Amino acid sequence: MSKIVSVFNQKGGVGKTTTVINLCAALGKLNKKILLIDVDPQGNSTSGLGVNKKDLKYSIYDVFINGVPMADIIVDTSAQGVSLAPANVELAGAEIEMIKIEERELILKKTILQFNNTYDFMFIDCPPSLGLLSINALTASNSVIIPIQCEYYALEGVSQLVDTIKLVKKSLNPELEIQGVILSMFDGRTNLSIQVVDEVKKYFRGKVYSTVIPRNVRLAEAPSYGISVLDYDLKSKGAEAYQELAEEFLSWIEEEF
Ligand code: ADP
Numbered sequence: 555m556s557k558i559v560s561v562f563n564q565k566g567g568v569g570k571t572t573t574v575i576n577l578c579a580a581l582g583k584l585n586k587k588i589l590l591i592d593v594d595p596q597g598n599s600t601s602g603l604g605v606n607k608k609d610l611k612y613s614i615y616d617v618f619i620n621g622v623p624m625a626d627i628i629v630d631t632s633a634q635g636v637s638l639a640p641a642n643v644e645l646a647g648a649e650i651e652m653i654k655i656e657e658r659e660l661i662l663k664k665t666i667l668q669f670n671n672t673y674d675f676m677f678i679d680c681p682p683s684l685g686l687l688s689i690n691a692l693t694a695s696n697s698v699i700i701p702i703q704c705e706y707y708a709l710e711g712v713s714q715l716v717d718t719i720k721l722v723k724k725s726l727n728p729e730l731e732i733q734g735v736i737l738s739m740f741d742g743r744t745n746l747s748i749q750v751v752d753e754v755k756k757y758f759r760g761k762v763y764s765t766v767i768p769r770n771v772r773l774a775e776a777p778s779y780g781i782s783v784l785d786y787d788l789k790s791k792g793a794e795a796y797q798e799l800a801e802e803f804l805s806w807i808e809e810e811f
């Protein structure tokens with residue numbers, strides 16, 4: 555069975571998309587079969603893996619609104635082993651259009667059930683909001699990865715985020731768990747980063763990956779070439795960190811069984 559993981563934090567710019575792209579790419583290189591589902595109207599995961607948002611015949615919008623089967627929208631990416639359900643700006647209006655659909659929280663869950671044996675992992679890149687798209691993602695998932703940026707106010711909004719996860723767990727998806735928390739954009743030269751790591755570890759006791767993602771310019775550059783940081787500069791600090799994270803992610807999952 556596939557494990558379905560949402561990468562979620564309602565704050566923008568915390569490293570969700572960077573994490574999804576590069577964690578998927580690292581797992582793909584470890585011979586895992588991955589489906590990345592882009593549920594953010596910005597479509598940064600889509601373009602970041604070399605898929606042209608303007609050339610799409612169908613996108614995740616058509617799955618949500620027009621009943622197009624997920625299988626019909628999936629495309630290959632530049633990353634080995636990683637397939638993609640792409641998104642583009644069309645998705646921006648979807649939350650309003652979804653209001654007229656019955657069981658609108660369950661659309662994604664219903665449509666990805668058929669892939670349970672096709673992929674080892676499905677990762678969902680969530681938009682920076684607590685709306686219906688994120689609710690769909692959380693309802694369809696077994697677990698959540700939360701990236702947190704090592705910055706001032708890192709924990710601001712986190713209680714709201716955790717409340718949202720609890721609410722979905724209670725009302726829509728009883729099995730939903732926090733898979734792990736990833737500290738991103740760490741700068742070891744600043745006391746602030748080190749302080750944030752301590753605070754987050756206290757808050758999410760035992761749930762924080764020991765792999766910390768450093769601030770690394772290669773991670774910011776790679777998406778403009780439509781490739782993961784592993785294909786852009788395998789020896790960079792960013793590539794090393796995401797490879798290490800992939801190993802740690804897999805070892806935590808093995809411990810669950
Ligand atoms: P989100 O998806 O949460 O909005 P992104 O992953 O798009 O966040 O990251 C926001 C910006 O920060 C992007 O421009 C991205 O390239 C950059 N970025 C993310 N992680 C890192 C990092 N570890 N080092 C340097 N830049 C990063």
Ligand code: MG
Pocket residue numbers: 570571572594598680
């Ligand atoms: Mg993003």
